[in-house]
Amino acid sequence: MxxxxxxxxxxxxxxxxxxxxxxLIADMFDTMHAQRGAGLAAPQIGIMKRVVIxxxxxxxxxxxxxxxxxxxxINPIIEPIGDDADLGWEGCLSVPGMRGLVxxxxxxxxRGMNExxxxxxxxxxxxxxxxxxxxCDHLDGVLYPMRIQDMRYFGFEEVLFPDL
Numbered sequence: 001m002x003x004x005x006x007x008x009x010x011x012x013x014x015x016x017x018x019x020x021x022x023x024l025i026a027d028m029f030d031t032m033h034a035q036r037g038a039g040l041a042a043p044q045i046g047i048m049k050r051v052v053i054x055x056x057x058x059x060x061x062x063x064x065x066x067x068x069x070x071x072x073x074i075n076p077i078i079e080p081i082g083d084d085a086d087l088g089w090e091g092c093l094s095v096p097g098m099r100g101l102v103x104x105x106x107x108x109x110x111r112g113m114n115e116x117x118x119x120x121x122x123x124x125x126x127x128x129x130x131x132x133x134x135x136c137d138h139l140d141g142v143l144y145p146m147r148i149q150d151m152r153y154f155g156f157e158e159v160l161f162p163d164l
Contacts, residue, residue: 001095007141010043010050013074016117021051025072025115028053035093036061038068038131041138044094050075052135056127061091063164065127073120076112076136080105081123088130090144091157099160101153102144104130 013021024047032040032053038061039054055070056062084106091099108129111121124132134144148154157164 005046006043006094006143009141010048010139012050021115037093038062039135041135043138050139054131054135068128068131072115074113076110078136079109081107081109090134092144097157099157100145100148102147104133
């Protein structure tokens with residue numbers, strides 16, 4: 001947090017199945033797994049392209065979260081399904097050691113491309129929907145603290161959750 005690149009919009013990917021894109025995606029997965037994250041956006045590693053990855057099986061950072069399919073999503077578009085939203089705690093690899101309570105749509109439809117340029121279209125709910133919205137925000141230069149409505153619910157993980 002504080003890096004001006006994280007506040008800028010990313011550029012669409014125009015070429016698929018390239019060595020450069022494959023290397024970017026591999027680097028992103030290595031970074032996400034090393035940090036035990038649920039997802040990562042290319043701007044978080046200094047690449048201003050509209051690429052996000054996500055996936056959760058069992059993750060100690062999110063012990064109560066349902067699984068989220070491992071996905072490469074390029075040039076994503078998100079549409080809310082209805083107006084339902086809920087508050088949930090979020091963290092971010094770009095804001096280490098902090099958590100905040102953020103409102104997100106509960107149900108969404110997202111679409112985009114995979115690394116081969118093939119179309120992906122899915123609906124998602126709950127934690128899956130939250131992860132996708134969080135990662136895609138990075139592509140528009142939005143960090144989750146910008147979405148916190150009540151700053152009393154933003155702080156250091158060890159203070160907010162001393163038993164974790």
